[in-house]
Amino acid sequence: MNDDTPDSTQELADVLQDVRRHLLWQEETAGRSLLVDAKVAAELQQQRAAASSVRTMIARTKAPEPPAASPPPRPPVESPTRDALHAAMKQPLGAARPLAAATPPPAASRPLASEAPAPRAAPAPGMLLDVPKSTPRYNGALPGVVEGERPTLDQIRRELGDCRRCKLCTGRKNIVFGSGNPRADLVFVGEGPGENEDLQGVPFVGAAGDLLTKMIGAMGFSRNDVYIANVVKCRPPGNRNPEPDEIAACEPFLRSQLLALQPKVIVALGKFAAQTLLRDTTPITRMRGQWREYEGIQLMPTFHPAYLLRNSAEKRKAWEDLQQVMKLFGKHPGSGA
Numbered sequence: 001m002n003d004d005t006p007d008s009t010q011e012l013a014d015v016l017q018d019v020r021r022h023l024l025w026q027e028e029t030a031g032r033s034l035l036v037d038a039k040v041a042a043e044l045q046q047q048r049a050a051a052s053s054v055r056t057m058i059a060r061t062k063a064p065e066p067p068a069a070s071p072p073p074r075p076p077v078e079s080p081t082r083d084a085l086h087a088a089m090k091q092p093l094g095a096a097r098p099l100a101a102a103t104p105p106p107a108a109s110r111p112l113a114s115e116a117p118a119p120r121a122a123p124a125p126g127m128l129l130d131v132p133k134s135t136p137r138y139n140g141a142l143p144g145v146v147e148g149e150r151p152t153l154d155q156i157r158r159e160l161g162d163c164r165r166c167k168l169c170t171g172r173k174n175i176v177f178g179s180g181n182p183r184a185d186l187v188f189v190g191e192g193p194g195e196n197e198d199l200q201g202v203p204f205v206g207a208a209g210d211l212l213t214k215m216i217g218a219m220g221f222s223r224n225d226v227y228i229a230n231v232v233k234c235r236p237p238g239n240r241n242p243e244p245d246e247i248a249a250c251e252p253f254l255r256s257q258l259l260a261l262q263p264k265v266i267v268a269l270g271k272f273a274a275q276t277l278l279r280d281t282t283p284i285t286r287m288r289g290q291w292r293e294y295e296g297i298q299l300m301p302t303f304h305p306a307y308l309l310r311n312s313a314e315k316r317k318a319w320e321d322l323q324q325v326m327k328l329f330g331k332h333p334g335s336g337a
């Protein structure tokens, strides 16, 4: 930048002042809590670098540095909200979320799936945010989604089209997009279609599907009440695990579907669903049974029905996980509710 006019110098000094104040505030809170997630931290790093080059520039244009004896004014006692910080930094920052409560509160007043999403509550001024347990946000573009608008499942299906985005397209008979109630409060996410699903174009219709249908029934729901989708929408040959490039190609469609559905609860069936949605490589044996949060939605990881068919002793644990979900819906096992 070669603009050395006094106005631009003043402007640069003001920017530096802003950056300083916020960096100071950041440093003050360090060790007690983190305001930002990893992406924001990287952006702040860039801000620091920018501040340092602004400082250099100001020194070159002979703008007076604040004397060492009089540090920049302390930030107000009320820590800035994230929004205020965003505005001050004049840069869009990624969103960090408060940690989901270990036992989520019943969300009885949730709007219908067709209603516009409620704006998320902003943290109170001065509130220090806890570091989210994990679940960094997905930053890619979502197919079928016009920015700022809630998509419909039909729009997403149209966008998927006769998908050729990964090699699974070569062996598939049908794309298995998902099925169930588009207004569902409860969504199950599996791994990917098997042979029967591939033939019928419907998720969970084979042996694992039979078990899932029973699990849903035992929870007091029917398949028509819930929505069922998969991480990958085409059958991996020989029912092998989906590969990272296949998951990467298909995952945005699942995320769009969840944005369209906006359920109250997601049950992630097995490691591929849980690890993909949560961006967490923790084994499913450790993740299961613990409430997590996916984009503001309560998520319960549990075992995949196909695993339960091979390891029936684990069904008890899966049932415990599902009972937690039932509790959230005010349902009680054995009550027939």
Ligand code: URA
Binding pocket: 176, 190, 191, 192, 193, 194, 197, 202, 203, 204, 205, 206, 208, 209, 230, 306
């Ligand atoms: N297993 C899955 O993960 N999904 C299906 O649709 C069927 C079996």
